[in-house]
Amino acid sequence: MTARALIIGAPRSGSGKTSVTIGLLRAFARRGVKVRGIKTGPDYIDPGFHEAATHVPGLNLDSWAMAPDLLRYLARQQADDAELLLIESAMGLFDGIVSEKNRSGAASDLARLFGLPVLLVLDVSGQSQTAAAIAYGFTHYDPQVKIAACILNRAGSERHRKLSGDAIEAIGLPVVGTILRDPTLILPERHLGLVQASEHPEMDAHIERLADAMEASLDLDAIYAAANPFDIPPGSPAKALPPPxxxxxxxxxAAFTFLYPHLMRGWREAGAEVVPFSPLADEAPSTDCDVCWLPGGYPELHAGRLAAAENFREGLKRFAETKPVHGECGGYMVLGEALEDADGATHAMTGLLxxxxxxAKRKMNxxxxxxxxxxxxxxxxxxxxVRGxxxxxxxxxxPGTDPPLAMIADGIGNEIGPSGGWRGNVTGTFFHAIAGI
Structure with missing residues (x-):
């Protein structure tokens, strides 16, 4: 079976791509289509929504962090036994960093690399015919990136829909539907983006409402027909991170949730066994494991419970006496001596670093x-x-007294400086690893 594939892009973040993608994933699944989701870029939250909509694990594909061979390998895996891939863009379709060709991190890289068309989501609130000028710019900006059709999102009325839609169709770009403004379709957010699917109350009911809206508003047959056959050359997992x-x-x-789906899949493919445990339930890592991994998440929201989890803290210390322990971002915070929460209260952490x-003293990185x-x-x-x-x-x-784990640079090679810490068997950093170079 050869899957069909389509990129869902937009001019900017906040245009409604995620809601449209989730709704379409569930709407096609309702029809019996074997549909899978992919998120471009390093966003580890949205693949969880894709999984919630399809009941199949999502995937990140990042053209800056992942070599083209690894992109092809992972994409073909996600296409196995699928009929339709919906690839959701991060930010704006062409937004990335200055880098070598097709290694910018933008979703447009994947459109070129895989030869895929784009379904453009246009938030038309606050404009009407001007939306056609934006659509015209997208269709002519890069001849290697084909805009197949567009969706009008957050239209205020039927008249608004007609003004915007007629202007866009007059430039030769099909409009495959219009979603009227509806605050109930908006997904809740917090400081790192959307609230995760696993935390959303009545998540499945919300996805059902999104699917209802897509079925009522969009031409699903036209969207399916706009997708191209996903027949790409084989890739290689050579640049994937090996299991630790x-x-x-x-x-x-709930405190440790940010793990890229491709890492888990790659570890298991390589023959490793993943043994989950819950620090919030005061569980320690199993002593028959040979490494412990604390992923990112929201420990700042659960600092009091983590500080009180004595069995977890003592068990992790015993584990670290003889075996490696690694923490990323939130996991790195928990490996430290203390964490100050948003209210300024200080909570003792594991003290392994x-x-x-x-x-409380926040700064965005x-x-x-x-x-x-x-x-x-x-x-x-x-x-x-390692790229991440x-x-x-x-x-x-x-900063403490531990030697740094790494020297880091930004995406274009500008040196930032030392990162993380390293003491005995324990390592940690705010950096999320994605792939080798």
Missing amino acids: GQRIALARD SHRTSF LGYRQARLLGPCAIGQKGET HEFHYARVFC
Whole structure:
């Protein structure tokens, strides 16, 4: 079976791409179509919504962090046994960093690399015929990126729909439907973006409402027909990060949720076993595992419970005496001595590293990162460079005395400086690893 595939893009963040994508995923699934979701860029939250809509794990594809061979390998995996792939763009369709060709991180890279058309979501609130000028710019900006059709989102009335839609169709771009403004379709947000699918009350009911809206507003047959056959050359997993151990104790609960789907899939394909445990339930990593991984998440929202989880803290300390422990972002915060929450209250953490972090004294850190490792750890060997991403508001207000884990640079190679910490078997950093170079 050869799947068909389509990129869902927009001029900017906040245009409604995620709601449209989730609704379409469920609407096509209702029809019996084997549909899968993919998110471009390093956003680890939206694949959870794709999974909630399809009951199949989502995937990130990042053209900056992942070499083209790895992109092809992962994309073909996601297309296995599928009939339709919907690839949701991050930010605006052409938004990325200055880099080598098709390595900017923008969704348009994948349109070129895979030869895929784009379904353009236009938020027409506050405009009407002007939307046609925006659509015209998209259709002519890059001849290698084909805009197949567009969706009008957040139209205020039938008259608004007609003014905008007629102007766009007059330039030769099909309009496959209009979604009227409806506040009940908006997904809730918090400081790192959307509230995660696993935390959303009545998530399935919300997805059902989105699917109802897409079925009522959009021409699903035309959208399916706009997708291209997804027949791309085989890739290679050579640049994927290897599993950090044979049996991996993985913290997994409301405080530890940010793990890229391709990492979990790759670990298991390589023969590793993932053994989840919940620090919030005061569980310690299983002693028969040979490495412990604390992923990112929202420990700042659960700092009091983590501080009170004595069995978790003591069990992790015993584990770290003989086996590697690695923490990313939120996991790195928990490995430190203390965490200051948004109210300014200080909570003792595990103390396996000596730094202290604060969410009360916030500063946004966002961007691609290249990390040159200064010692062996769960994400690579000394001297290796790993590509990834950093996105957090917490900051280190007391760096401690541990040597840094890595020297990091931004996506275009500008040096940022030392990152993370390393003490004995314990390593951690705010940096989320995605792939090797």
